[in-house]
Amino acid sequence: MSHQPKPSVFPASIYKYQTGELVQSPDLLAVEEPLEIQLNFIANDEITERKVSVTMRTPGHDFELATGFLFSEGLIKSPKDIIRIRHCESMKKPEERGNVVKVTLRPHVKVDLQRLERQFYTNSSCGVCGKTSIEAIQLTGCPNLPIDAPIITADILLGLPTSLRNQQMVFEHTGGLHAAALFDNKGHLLAMREDVGRHNAMDKLVGSQLDNAEVFHRSIALLSGRLSFELVQKALTAEIPVVAAVGAPSSLAVQLAQSYGMTLVGFLRNERFNVYTHPTRIQM
Template sequence: MSAPVFLPPTSYEYVTVHRVQGTTAVEATDVLAAEEPLEIRVGFGPAGQRQHRTLSITMRTPGHDFELAAGFLFTEGIISSRQELQGLVYCPDVEKEEERENVVRAELAPSALPDLPRLERHFYTSSSCGVCGKTSIEAVHAAACPVLPTTGPQVAASVIHLLPERQRQAQELFEQTGGLHAAALFSPEGELLLLREDVGRHNALDKVIGAALLQGLLPLHNTVLLVSGRASFELVQKAAVAGIPVLAAVGAPSSLAVQAAHNFGMTVCGFVRQNRFNVYSHAWRIAGSVPA
C-alpha cells in the first residue's frame, strides 16, 4: 500500500479576512477547509427490480468520496465484503448540475441482500459527531463487531511515539487550512500506509477503510491506526469492523470507547503526544507498556 495525496480544488476555499495584530488590522487571504453535504444513495435488488434509497447525508470535505461511501457502507454493516459492491458513481439524476458531485450512488450486487429496516433508518451525520445518525442508544450498543485475533501484532512503544509527527508531515491539506482531522494507517513498524483527511473524524476513518476495502486489503489485522483528536465509541466500532487491532489517538478516549475496546479485543492508546501515551485496553500488544 502507498499513501497517495489527492487534494481536489474543492477541498479548500480562499477567503478574504481582516487579520488583526495588536491594534492594527490588514486585509489578507486565508484558506479554509471546505465542508459540503454528501448524500449517499444505494441501489439494490435483482435486475429489472432495482430499488434506490437515500441512505445517508454526511457533512464532509470533498475528495475521496467513493472511498467515504464504501467505508460507510462497510462499517455500518450495509455490505460485508468488496464483492457485494457492484459500483460507485456520482448520481446523474440530480436536479442541479452543480450538486451532482455531492451525491454518490452505490450499486450493490444483485445477490446482496441489505437489511431493509436499516436502509429505512435514514442516517444524518454531522461533521463533528458521526453517532448522531443512530436512532437510539440501544442501536449503538447493539452494533455487531467481530472480536479481534488474540495474536499479534506487537508494536514497540517507540513506534507509537513516532506516529503523530509522521501523520502530521503527510497532512498536506491540514498544512494549508489548519482545520482538518486525519486518520492514518501504519504498519507495526511505523510505515505510513494510508492517510485521509476530513472535517469529520469519522469521515476520515471511513475514507481510510473504504480505500482498503476497494483495494481488497481487509481485514486490516496487521496495522496500527492513528486518529487526530479524541477516540470515540464510533471510531473504535468502525476500526473493529475493519479488523484494526491497535487504535492510537492524539486525544483522550471516551469511557464507552474503552469499554468497547475491551469487548472487541482492541488495544487503545490515548494522549499520544510529547513522547508519552496511556494504554487503556489490551496493553499486551504494546511492547514495553506493561510494568515489570
C-alpha cells in the same frame, strides 16, 4: 459532461489581529459540502433506490467514503458486493453536482430495509449514531481480535503523530481537517485520509484499503482527534487491532475496545500516551 473533482481548499480574504490592528491577509479554508449516498439494490424482486446517508465532508475520495461507510455499517461485506459506484450528474441544482454518490449492489446482496431506514434517519439528523450500547455491536457479528499481534514499541508509537502531521497537506494549509491513518508496526505509513468530519476520514481510510483488507489485521490506526464509540466501532468492523489518537477516548469507546480485544491508546502526544485496554501489544 464528465465530473470535475471539487477542490478541498477554498481561498479567502481574512483580517488578522497583529500588533494592535487588523491586517488583511489571504487564507485557505477547508471546504465543507454535503454528500448524499444513494443505494440501488434488489428487494422483493424489484430494483429499489434509497438514500442511505447525508454527511458533511471535504470533497475528495468520495467513492472510498461511500464504500467505507457501507462496510462499517454492515450493509456490504466487501467491495465485490458493489457493481458500480458513480457521481450522479442528473441533478436539478448546479450546486448538487458532484455531491451525490450512487452505489449499485449486486443482485445477491440482501439489504435489511428496516436497518437501512434507521441508518438514514440517524445519519441525516445531527450525526446521531443511534448505537447506545455494546450489545448493538454484538448483533453485527464483529469478531474478537487476537491479542498477540501486532506488537509495537513505545518509541515507534510516539513517532506516529509526527509522521501523520508530515503527510497532512490540506491541514497544513487550513488547520481545519481531521485525519485517519494506517501504519504498520514498524511505523511505516500505509494510507492516510483527511476530512472535516472525523468519521468521514475513518470511512475514507477503510474504503481505500478494502481491496486488501488483510492489511487491517496487522496495522495500527491513528486518529488526529478524540476516540468516540463510533470510531472504535468502525475500526472494529475492519478488524484493526490497535487504535491510537492524540485526544481522549470516551467511556463507551473504552468499554467496546476492552470487550473485543482492541488496544486503545489516547493522548498520544508530547512524548507520552495512555493505554486504556489490552496493553500487551505495546512493547517497552
